[in-house]
Amino acid sequence: MNTVKVALGDRSYDILIEPGLLRQSGPILAPYARAGRLILVADENSANHCVPLLSAALAAEGVRCDLITLPAGETTKSWAHLADLCDQLLALEVERKDHVVAVGGGVIGDLVGFAAAIIKRGCQFIQVPTTLLSQVDSSVGGKTAINTGAGKNLIGSFHQPALVLIDPETLATLPPRELRAGYAEVVKYGLIDDPTFFEWCEAHGAALLGGDLAVRTQAIVSSVTSKARIVAADERETLDIRALLNLGHTFGHALEAERGFSSAMLHGEAVAAGMALAFRFSAERGLCPTGDADRVCAHLNAMDMPAGLQGFNTPGAHLVAHMLHDKKRSGGTLPFILARGIGRSFVDKSVSLDDVAAFLDRQPR
Numbered sequence: 001m002n003t004v005k006v007a008l009g010d011r012s013y014d015i016l017i018e019p020g021l022l023r024q025s026g027p028i029l030a031p032y033a034r035a036g037r038l039i040l041v042a043d044e045n046s047a048n049h050c051v052p053l054l055s056a057a058l059a060a061e062g063v064r065c066d067l068i069t070l071p072a073g074e075t076t077k078s079w080a081h082l083a084d085l086c087d088q089l090l091a092l093e094v095e096r097k098d099h100v101v102a103v104g105g106g107v108i109g110d111l112v113g114f115a116a117a118i119i120k121r122g123c124q125f126i127q128v129p130t131t132l133l134s135q136v137d138s139s140v141g142g143k144t145a146i147n148t149g150a151g152k153n154l155i156g157s158f159h160q161p162a163l164v165l166i167d168p169e170t171l172a173t174l175p176p177r178e179l180r181a182g183y184a185e186v187v188k189y190g191l192i193d194d195p196t197f198f199e200w201c202e203a204h205g206a207a208l209l210g211g212d213l214a215v216r217t218q219a220i221v222s223s224v225t226s227k228a229r230i231v232a233a234d235e236r237e238t239l240d241i242r243a244l245l246n247l248g249h250t251f252g253h254a255l256e257a258e259r260g261f262s263s264a265m266l267h268g269e270a271v272a273a274g275m276a277l278a279f280r281f282s283a284e285r286g287l288c289p290t291g292d293a294d295r296v297c298a299h300l301n302a303m304d305m306p307a308g309l310q311g312f313n314t315p316g317a318h319l320v321a322h323m324l325h326d327k328k329r330s331g332g333t334l335p336f337i338l339a340r341g342i343g344r345s346f347v348d349k350s351v352s353l354d355d356v357a358a359f360l361d362r363q364p365r
Helices: 026-032 044-049 051-059 079-091 106-121 132-138 168-173 176-193 195-210 213-233 242-246 249-258 267-284 290-302 316-323 353-362
Strands: 002-006 013-017 037-043 064-070 099-104 124-129 143-148 151-158 163-166 336-339 345-348
Touching (some): 013 213, 026 051, 026 124, 037 044, 037 051, 037 106, 044 051, 044 064, 044 168, 051 064, 051 099, 064 079, 079 106, 079 143, 106 124, 106 132, 106 143, 124 132, 132 168, 132 176, 132 213, 168 213, 176 213, 176 267, 176 345, 195 213, 195 290, 213 242, 242 336, 267 290, 267 353, 316 353
Parallel strands (some): 013 163, 037 064, 037 099, 099 124, 124 163
Antiparallel strands (some): 143 151
16 A cells, blocks of 8 residues: 655644555544544535445444535535535534544535534544545645635635545546546646656556556655645745645636636636646746747647636636635735746746736637
């Protein structure tokens, strides 16, 4: 079994990665069950495909499961669903020493993590991510949040899980579009600070999306190893280290907001488009070789992922207006993650939003 540790002192935890892990999870999860019970929270998809495997594995260890099922989709990250989840957890008499198990994609992980952070002033939770995006990114690092009408992830908390269990076999039932969306976050790790991993993505991305289990496992291990290292160095994003994980997100969140945080544009699709825009913007400012920006866009296009503003007729100033609600804004300044080349991303706090709007207006649609 592959084990990656997130080193945070007395709040350190392990990420376990292994095909077939859900079927083997009983002995791993049983020690976290208080009075022989665990509460599982899953979206409708994971409740059908993954919860039965977990429940059977836990039953073999004498652990019973209470299940809370929530709708799938980004709109579940809302005040209404947060309140409903907290009410259901309280009805099940959750206690501060309980471990609530989040089974699903990034939406469920973010929502359950936030509920765990605030209910009874904080209980424990375990991440069992079942999508590629959540396995390589959102399940690790303790960022939890819901969306509001003002923007994405504006209400939330840092609350680290006690354990992360990743079974790459859960990706077998994932729709191709969801896989591609998750793959954007895989590519991101190469673009941040690991050009060799980006080369690996160019060579193996098609196999990953095509179903090669060994390649998927390798991509997950490499991605979470990178994220664990960054989180350990800058847990609360105060040193401009963890901020690099936001590559593509400032542009991407604006696109998501323009689409109403709906299935019209998945988060990973927005990140892919955002990364392409970040590299194009960097190249236009003379920071990054144009060839590197072209290479990034070519790979995204080859993987059938968005690489710009195709499909958007929105004026640049309107997209920039969405950025004004970005949670990273400080003192009227919005930091952008730009690049000096592939694997050479950096934080730029001197970007003019007027320049961004003009740049967006010049992009092909």
